[in-house]
Amino acid sequence: MGSPGKVGVLDLHFRFGPDGRTVLADRYQKSPLQVMRPLYVDPGLPHVPVTYLMSTGGGVVGGDRLDIDVELADRSHALITTQAATRIHRMDAGYATQDVTLTLGAGAVCEWVPDPLIPYAGSRFQQTLRATVPEDAVLVVSDVLTAGRVARGERWAVDALVSRVEIARPDGTPVVVDATRMVGGFDDDLVTGGSDAIGTLFVLAPGPATDLADPMRAAVDSSAAVRRGEVRGGVSTLPEGCGAWLRAVGDTPEAVEDVMRAAWSAARRHVLGASAPDLRKG
Numbered sequence: 001m002g003s004p005g006k007v008g009v010l011d012l013h014f015r016f017g018p019d020g021r022t023v024l025a026d027r028y029q030k031s032p033l034q035v036m037r038p039l040y041v042d043p044g045l046p047h048v049p050v051t052y053l054m055s056t057g058g059g060v061v062g063g064d065r066l067d068i069d070v071e072l073a074d075r076s077h078a079l080i081t082t083q084a085a086t087r088i089h090r091m092d093a094g095y096a097t098q099d100v101t102l103t104l105g106a107g108a109v110c111e112w113v114p115d116p117l118i119p120y121a122g123s124r125f126q127q128t129l130r131a132t133v134p135e136d137a138v139l140v141v142s143d144v145l146t147a148g149r150v151a152r153g154e155r156w157a158v159d160a161l162v163s164r165v166e167i168a169r170p171d172g173t174p175v176v177v178d179a180t181r182m183v184g185g186f187d188d189d190l191v192t193g194g195s196d197a198i199g200t201l202f203v204l205a206p207g208p209a210t211d212l213a214d215p216m217r218a219a220v221d222s223s224a225a226v227r228r229g230e231v232r233g234g235v236s237t238l239p240e241g242c243g244a245w246l247r248a249v250g251d252t253p254e255a256v257e258d259v260m261r262a263a264w265s266a267a268r269r270h271v272l273g274a275s276a277p278d279l280r281k282g
Contacts, residue, residue, distance in 0.1 A: 005061065005062060005063015005064050005065070005094065005096070006031065006032050006057065006063070006064050006065075007030070007064075007065045007067075008030055008031060008032045008033035008055070008064065008065070008066040008067065009028065009029065009030040009033060009067050010027075010028070010029050010030070010033040010034070010035065010053065010066075010067070010068045010069070011026075011027060011028040011029075011069045011070075011071075012024060012026075012027050012035065012051065012068075012069070012070045012071070012078075012080075013025050013026040013027070013071045013073070014049070014070075014071070014072045014073060014076045014077075014078045015073045015076055016073060016074065016075040016076045020047050021040070021047040021048075021049075022047060022048060022049055022072075022076040022077050022078055023038075023049065024037075024038050024049060024051065024078075025073075031056050032055045032056040032057040032064075032066075033053065033054075033055060033066060033068065034053075034054050034055075034056060035051055035052060035053055035054065036052060036054070038050060038051045038078075039052075039280075041277065041278075041279075041280060042079065042274070042277040043277065044272075044273070044274025044275060044277065045077070045272065045274045045277075047077070048077045048078065048079055048109075049078055049079070050079045050081065050277070050279065051078060051079070051080045051081070052081060052082065052083050053068070053080065053081070053082045053083065053114070054082070054083040055083075055086075058087070059086065059087035059088065059089050060086060060087065060088045060089065060096045060098070060123075060125065061089050061091065061096065062089075062091035062092065062093055062094040062095065062096060062124070063094050063096065064096040064097070064098075065096070065097055066096075066097065066098040066099070067098075067099050068098070068099070068100045068101070069100075069101045069103075070100075070101070070102050070103070070110065070112075071103045071105075072102075072103070072104050072105055072108040072109070072110050073105045073108065074105035074106045074107055074108060075105070075106070075107045075108060076105065076108050076109075077108065077109035077110075078109075078110060078111070079111040079113065079277070080110070080111065080112050080113070080114075081113050081114055081115065081279055082114040082115045083115075084115055085115040085116045085117070085118050085146075086114070086115065086116075086117050086118065087118045087120065088117065088118065088119040088120060088123040088125045088158075088161075089120055089123060090120055090121060090122035090123055091122060091123055091124050091159070092122075094124070095124035095125065095126065095160070096123075096124070096125050096126075097125070097126045097127065097128075098125075098126075098127040098128075099127070099128050099130075100112075100127070100128070100129040100130070101129075101130050101131075102129070102130070102131040102132070102133075102139065102141075103131075103132045104131070104132060104133050104134060104137040104139060105134070105137070106134050106136055106137065107134075107136050107137060108134075108137045108138075109137065109138040109139075109272065110131075110137075110138070110139050110140070111140040111264075111268075112129070112139075112140060112141045112142065113140065113142040113264065113279075114142065114143075115144075116144040116145065116146045116197070116253050116257065117143075117144065117145050117146070117163070118146050118148055119145070119148055119158045119161050120148045120149060120154060120157075120158075121148060121149070121152075121154035121157035121158065122157070122158070122159055123158050123159060123160075123161070124158070124159045124160045124161075125158075125160070125161055125162075126160075126161075126162040126163075126164075127162070127163050127164070128164045128165075128166070129141060129143075129164070129165045129166070130166045130167075130168075131165075131166070131167045131168070132167075132168055132169070132170055133167060133168070133169065133175075133204050134169070134170055135169065135206065135242075136206055137204075138203075138204065138205045138206075138271055138272070139167065139202070139203070139204040139205075139243075140201070140202070140203050140264060140267065140268075141165060141167070141201070141202040142199070142200070142201050142260055142264065143163060143165065143199070143200045143201075144197060144198070144199045144200075144253065144256060144257060144260060145161070145163065145180065145197065145198045145199075146196060146197045146253040146256075147195075147196040147197065150196055155196065156182060157184075158182055158183075158184065159183075159184045160182070160183050160184065161180070161181070161182040161183075162179065162180070162181050162182075163179070163180045164177075164178070164179040164180075165177070165178045165179075165200070165202065167202065167204065175204070175238065175239055175240060175242045176202055176204075176238060176239075176242075176245075178200065178202075180198065180200075195232075195249035195250050195251060195256075196250070196251060196252060196253065197249065197250050197251075197252060197253040197255070197256040197257075198247075198248070198249050198256070199233070199246070199247070199248040199249075199250070199256040199257070199259065199260045200245070200246065200247050200248075201245060201246040201260055201263050201264060201267075202238070202243065202245045203216070203243045203244050203245065203264075203267045203271070204238065204242050204243035205243050205267075205271045207271075208241065209237035209238060209241040209242065209243055209244055210237060210241075211270070212237075212243060212244045212267060212270055212271065213235050213236065213237050213244035215266040215267070215269070215270050216235045216244055216246060216263045216266050216267050216270075217234075217235040218266065219262040219263050219265065219266035220233060220234075220235055220246060220248070220259055220262060220263050222262075223258060223259050223262045224258070225250065225255035225256075225258050225259050226259060230250055230251045230252065230255040231248050231249070231250035231251070231255050231256055231258075231259045232248070232249055232250070233246060233247055233248030233249060233250075233259065234246070234247065235263065244267070246259075246260070246263045248260065261276055264276050
């Protein structure tokens with residue numbers, strides 16, 4: 001009989017192949033985490049594997065400890081997403097964690113674009129993403145949080161939620177440290193601006209940061225959700241000119257996701273010469 005809390009482990013190692021394609025050279029997976037064979041479904045960058053992370057459970061429950069480690073060798077490029085949104089269930093006792101480590105080699109490209117995280121009422125969850133990125137590498141990190149079952153009166157009714165992103169150079173110099181923290185009884189209007197979804201997008205890439213931020217900002221400002229007033233947000237450069245980032249809050253998860261995708265696609269065209277692909281879900 002299985003215990004309510006699982007220790008899930010997923011180690012992925014991508015390598016640049018002799019034919020110019022990146023391949024998933026090695027993997028280790030322990031339930032409830034797993035991946036299927038990567039798909040080459042990006043028409044703009046057909047050499048890039050799109051890898052779907054999946055869970056054999058129906059969401060994250062109390063006691064779950066999820067550990068994801070992704071390594072990209074020199075010049076490799078991988079796009080990693082999830083099969084669906086991640087649901088964090090109510091926890092009568094304990095808490096759950098997810099730790100993600102991304103390690104990029106020289107000239108590597110990693111696009112980490114999971115579906116939204118949905119914390120239900122009474123959930124307690126901490127996730128941390130740590131990335132090591134050389135100056136000539138490219139990293140995209142997307143993070144979308146949604147308010148849970150709003151129609152049932154569970155709007156941001158979490159017991160505790162911490163989502164932290166830490167990005168550093170190989171010598172340990174930090175370039176991004178960002179945290180979102182919600183604890184039961186917090187003022188959600190102050191933290192979320194009265195919105196039902198929060199989106200954050202970090203893009204680290206070589207080259208002038210303003211040249212990257214400008215197309216991202218234009219894509220956000222011209223998106224339908226922003227023009228209708230459903231999403232509010234802004235784009236700025238990151239410290240030391242290492243890239244650009246977006247923070248957006250919106251009335252619905254769908255509207256925030258649309259704006260996030262627009263910014264990601266604009267950054268991708270600027271840095272990699274190709275728009276964001278259709279990830280073929282649903």
